[in-house]
Amino acid sequence: MTxxxxxxxxxxxxxxxxxxxxxxxxESAVTVxxxxxxxxxxxxxxxxxxxxxSRMASALSEAGLPASKDDASAAMSSxxxxxxxxxxxxxxxxxxxxxxxxxxxYRRREEIMFLDFGLVTGPALMILLLKLKRIxxxxxxxxxxxxxxxxxxxxxVRKMIGI
Amino acid sequence: xxxxxxxxxxxxxxxxxxxxxxxxxxxxxSSATWTRLAITGDEPTKVDELRxxxxxxxxxxxxxxxxxxxxxxxxxxALLPPEILAAPPDVLVVVPHGWLHDLPLHLVQCAGxxxxxxxxxxxxxxxxxxxxxxxxxxxxxxxxxxxxxxxxPWTGPVRTSNAIIAVADVNQASDDDFGTVxxxxxxxxxxxxxxxxxxxxxxxxxxxxxxxxxSPDVLCLIAHGWIDPxxxxxxxxxxxxxxxxxxxxxxxxxxxxxxxxxLPLAEPPAGLGEAxxxxxxxxxxxxxxxxxxxxLVLLLGCSVGSGSLMRGDQPASLAESFLQCGAVSVVxxxxxxxxxxxxxxxxxFLDAWHRGAMPKAxxxxxxxxxxxxxxxGLQKAGALTLRGDWI
Numbered sequence: 001m002t003x004x005x006x007x008x009x010x011x012x013x014x015x016x017x018x019x020x021x022x023x024x025x026x027e028s029a030v031t032v033x034x035x036x037x038x039x040x041x042x043x044x045x046x047x048x049x050x051x052x053x054s055r056m057a058s059a060l061s062e063a064g065l066p067a068s069k070d071d072a073s074a075a076m077s078s079x080x081x082x083x084x085x086x087x088x089x090x091x092x093x094x095x096x097x098x099x100x101x102x103x104x105x106y107r108r109r110e111e112i113m114f115l116d117f118g119l120v121t122g123p124a125l126m127i128l129l130l131k132l133k134r135i136x137x138x139x140x141x142x143x144x145x146x147x148x149x150x151x152x153x154x155x156x157v158r159k160m161i162g163i
Numbered sequence: 164x165x166x167x168x169x170x171x172x173x174x175x176x177x178x179x180x181x182x183x184x185x186x187x188x189x190x191x192x193s194s195a196t197w198t199r200l201a202i203t204g205d206e207p208t209k210v211d212e213l214r215x216x217x218x219x220x221x222x223x224x225x226x227x228x229x230x231x232x233x234x235x236x237x238x239x240x241a242l243l244p245p246e247i248l249a250a251p252p253d254v255l256v257v258v259p260h261g262w263l264h265d266l267p268l269h270l271v272q273c274a275g276x277x278x279x280x281x282x283x284x285x286x287x288x289x290x291x292x293x294x295x296x297x298x299x300x301x302x303x304x305x306x307x308x309x310x311x312x313x314x315x316p317w318t319g320p321v322r323t324s325n326a327i328i329a330v331a332d333v334n335q336a337s338d339d340d341f342g343t344v345x346x347x348x349x350x351x352x353x354x355x356x357x358x359x360x361x362x363x364x365x366x367x368x369x370x371x372x373x374x375x376x377x378s379p380d381v382l383c384l385i386a387h388g389w390i391d392p393x394x395x396x397x398x399x400x401x402x403x404x405x406x407x408x409x410x411x412x413x414x415x416x417x418x419x420x421x422x423x424x425x426l427p428l429a430e431p432p433a434g435l436g437e438a439x440x441x442x443x444x445x446x447x448x449x450x451x452x453x454x455x456x457x458x459l460v461l462l463l464g465c466s467v468g469s470g471s472l473m474r475g476d477q478p479a480s481l482a483e484s485f486l487q488c489g490a491v492s493v494v495x496x497x498x499x500x501x502x503x504x505x506x507x508x509x510x511x512f513l514d515a516w517h518r519g520a521m522p523k524a525x526x527x528x529x530x531x532x533x534x535x536x537x538x539x540g541l542q543k544a545g546a547l548t549l550r551g552d553w554i
Contacts, residue, residue, distance in 0.1 A: 020334070031221040045219055109224040111501035113341075114465045115334055115387040115401070115435075 011093040026121045028105040033128040036135030043124040059130040063154050078160040079126040091152045097144040129153040165310040174252040180261035207262045217498040228542040239271040248273050251282040254524045254553050264478040265469045270545045280532040283524025285553040296552040300491045317518035324356045326381035331363035331402045333441035341385045347506035348383050351513030363402040365444045380458045388466035395479035397429035399445035446484040455489035468495035492551035504543040524553035
């Protein structure tokens with residue numbers, strides 16, 4: 001007995017997370033997934049919405065989905081909701097290697113004395129999930145396959161934009 | 164071993180950013196020399212990128228700050244006079260100008276270690292403000308501090324303090340997380356000191372500024388900060404809403420005491436989603452109504468130590484507001500860091516300052532040195548800085 005309880009995994013409580021904690025987990029997932037793209041393709045928190053929208057359009061196009069300006073706007077808007085965030089996080093929770101890395105990033109981020117006001121990172125996560133099929137984790141060097149998460153993301157977007 | 168404050172080598176570096184480059188005036192006890200720094204011209208752009216990296220809590224949380232490393236090990240060195248890097252003084256007073264404000268020059272590597280671990284660094288936005296800070300400092304009065312311990316074990320306490328530690332985490336139902344930082348601060352004081360722990364309200368600032376015999380010489384505020392990008396004076400600390408009698412403050416005019424309602428000059432930001440009713444202790448409120456009398460103010464929260472630059476070369480931060488309204492020295496982070504690093508730095512700093520009677524700049528050097536020696540990265544060990552007077 002150490003007297004300290006091990007915290008349970010955040011993935012076990014996805015549905016119970018507050019809006020702020022869920023946003024933090026999405027933000028942490030974006031940070032980890034940014035490791036899988038070229039530095040100039042990484043998505044930063046201060047990226048203007050117009051730039052995000054054009055990134056979304058090219059991610060949709062790469063995934064073989066309709067990629068007009070309206071489609072990109074619709075995807076952006078859907079990705080900002082709580083339901084979409086839960087679905088994306090749930091897809092990530094099924095990727096071994098990645099879920100641990102994201103949780104670790106989330107725990108470290110939780111300790112920072114920083115208050116975010118209405119930050120929306122859902123579209124950023126959606127773009128990265130549409131683009132990435134595999135990712136090499138920097139800290140461990142492990143190659144993680146993300147085909148299933150990528151596939152379920154494409155399916156989710158198909159439903160969102162009604163095709 | 165005790166050392167004398169009057170024996171310390173103190174140097175001031177005052178910057179002037181002009182069209183033809185960056186000039187710096189290096190002032191010691193016996194000389195003053197202008198030097199033109201050998202910079203390449205792309206530094207302002209690099210500074211912008213560095214600020215963007217440090218404003219992103221994810222970079223700091225994951226200890227991945229490549230731009231900060233490049234600054235500390237490379238181009239940042241050109242922003243300091245070569246003689247400072249060759250032979251750092253005991254205390255360095257930095258007076259930045261233009262885009263050099265809020266730049267962590269104390270992190271620049273100097274013979275393989277950060278400058279801030281080799282000399283005590285304090286920042287101040289202008290010579291005028293520095294003089295005001297020194298004039299208010301009771302340690303500079305005849306009979307003030309003369310010697311200090313260079314390292315533990317501290318032989319003190321050599322003075323007693325009267326401190327107020329005010330805590331509010333409006334984003335949580337309780338102040339537990341901030342409480343760990345408050346414990347580290349409280350732990351640096353002894354039974355001989357008077358330490359009062361309170362919940363931070365707008366009226367806490369009035370309490371701290373009250374002209375009372377028990378007016379504290381140390382004020383520690385642990386709360387979230389908020390920077391209004393469009394109106395600096397509407398930026399502030401998020402504290403708990405005042406209720407009942409706390410909702411009034413006293414003003415004396417023509418010998419009569421008036422009790423006036425505390426009305427907020429600015430509202431908390433929309434979309435805050437606070438767990439408890441929050442109020443904003445704004446920079447406007449601080450600067451208009453409150454007179455700060457503290458020898459030391461510790462602002463241990465987010466978004467309190469940096470901000471955009473206003474006209475007149477004044478950096479817009481809460482730390483600056485506290486100096487403007489009367490504090491002798493302020494400790495605040497230049498960017499947001501985690502609870503453990505904040506607790507560790509603040510605890511070590513207060514130990515050295517309060518128990519070792521070290522000048523504040525040397526206490527900051529001690530705290531940074533302890534964290535650096537423990538292998539804590541620059542992004543967490545080097546965020547907290549001293550502003551104002553160095554003693």
